[in-house]
Amino acid sequence: MNFSSDNVSGASPQVLRAIVDSNAGAAAPYGMDPWTEDATRRLSEVFEREVSAFLVATGTGCNALALAALAPPGTAILCHEEAHVIEDECGAPEFFTGGGKLVGVPGAGGKVTPEALSSALARYPRGIVRQVQPSALSLSQVTEAGTLYTVAEIRALSDAAHAAGLAVHMDGARFANAVAALGASPAEITWRAGVDVLSFGATKNGAIACEAVVFFDPAKAGDFLFRRKRGGHTVSKGRFLGAQMAGFLDGGHWLDLARGANLRAARLSAGLSALPGVRLPWPTEANEVFPIVPAAMHEALRAAGARYYPWTTRSLGENAAPGEGERMLRLICAFDTDEAAVDAFLAVAARAASVHPAAPF
Missing domain, CATH: 3.40.640.10 (Type I PLP-dependent aspartate aminotransferase-like (Major domain))
Structure with a gap:
């Protein structure tokens, strides 16, 4: 992951x-x-x-x-x-x-x-x-x-x-x-x-x-x-x-590789967007996903071995910044990202969402 x-x-x-x-x-x-x-x-x-x-x-x-x-x-x-x-x-x-x-x-x-x-x-x-x-x-x-x-x-x-x-x-x-x-x-x-x-x-x-x-x-x-x-x-x-x-x-070949990365990112984005407490500040348009997730979900993903960068940015629109108890992540899919890795990541996130339901934002 x-x-x-x-x-x-x-x-x-x-x-x-x-x-x-x-x-x-x-x-x-x-x-x-x-x-x-x-x-x-x-x-x-x-x-x-x-x-x-x-x-x-x-x-x-x-x-x-x-x-x-x-x-x-x-x-x-x-x-x-x-x-x-x-x-x-x-x-x-x-x-x-x-x-x-x-x-x-x-x-x-x-x-x-x-x-x-x-x-x-x-x-x-x-x-x-x-x-x-x-x-x-x-x-x-x-x-x-x-x-x-x-x-x-x-x-x-x-x-x-x-x-x-x-x-x-x-x-x-x-x-x-x-x-x-x-x-x-x-x-x-x-x-x-x-x-x-x-x-x-x-x-x-x-x-x-x-x-x-x-x-x-x-x-x-x-x-x-x-x-x-x-x-x-x-x-x-x-x-x-x-x-x-x-x-x-x-x-x-260059476009085939890129399409694969984009498809994995779209799958990751759609899966995360469906979880309670997760929001995306802008649409996923290529191979990068920037979800804002509950802190407990971030901790569960880290504990499960998922690797990504916690993110900060000045690009967020008004009132879109992570609030208390939220974390922004940067997730990037490569040409060889395995669909199984995407599904494993989403499974961990889904378990965390069920165990630690997020407060409404």
């Missing part, structure tokens, strides 16, 4: 086979191999246009290098106040941008709204020398609250950002889960909606260590090869990154 993260999962057998198949013989180093070329071709097919894609080994490197390509030194990058880039990457975006300032924008359910973006931009008017000048907007898809931006929401935010002279980056660590859940094409929720650069995640969804910085306009890739090298992400045996990405994308 390990729902602590989708990083605890292993690798997809299909991805592992692709790595093994690429292992025989010699190959050109530093990403000049046929597997990397194949991965770039497949990414262009996925996004229905020619892209410039650069493979890197970590999500932090992917986001930091992508933002550095968009934000000149000393400018501001706007993002949700609890976005991964501002909360969980140890200052890497600031470091790689040469002193860029990440500015958090509040929003319920982990999402930035056009109104909140407009208010944030008003705090940094153009030409005021004492203030940083905004240069980019970063959107997380899936958000840190497990919610999704719709195509219309991405378009509205991108239009507002572009009108203010900002480029748009999307942190897609769980991009596959978003595509699988929305039913929209990868193109529709990225470049067709105004996204300029995507951090395309594979590691959380079945790869070992593989992400891609995807530029939808190759002309904007500029000096990224040099940025990647200086950032320590030009892997000498790059074929193993290329093989991972190609195997990940082959035959729509």
Whole structure:
């Protein structure tokens, strides 16, 4: 019953086979191999246009290098106040941008709204020398609250950002889960909606260590090869990154993996929602569930060996915060989460609900 993260999962057998198949013989180093070329071709097919894609080994490197390509030194990058880039990457975006300032924008359910973006931009008017000048907007898809931006929401935010002279980056660590859940094409929720650069995640969804910085306009890739090298992400045996990405994308495998994770999360969410004393502050839209449960249920789950993170957030709507005797949890399903583990978790929660009935909230 390990729902602590989708990083605890292993690798997809299909991805592992692709790595093994690429292992025989010699190959050109530093990403000049046929597997990397194949991965770039497949990414262009996925996004229905020619892209410039650069493979890197970590999500932090992917986001930091992508933002550095968009934000000149000393400018501001706007993002949700609890976005991964501002909360969980140890200052890497600031470091790689040469002193860029990440500015958090509040929003319920982990999402930035056009109104909140407009208010944030008003705090940094153009030409005021004492203030940083905004240069980019970063959107997380899936958000840190497990919610999704719709195509219309991405378009509205991108239009507002572009009108203010900002480029748009999307942190897609769980991009596959978003595509699988929305039913929209990868193109529709990225470049067709105004996204300029995507951090395309594979590691959380079945790869070992593989992400891609995807530029939808190759002309904007500029000096990224040099940025990647200086950032320590030009892997000498790059074929193993290329093989991972190609195997990940082959035959729509990446979406099959994400659908499995989303289905397990939906099952978990539905089961918890049916229990007395359990509430969800927002709908479960991808592979993350954020229930607010009675403290006794949390204690019973822990005692039974369930693993997850107790959660706090500033993204809750008014009057939605956990009250006395309640706990908020973060539960994440991975591509290989066993349905039996979901059912075992729900069984423990159901027993706790029957033994310790919650007071009405």
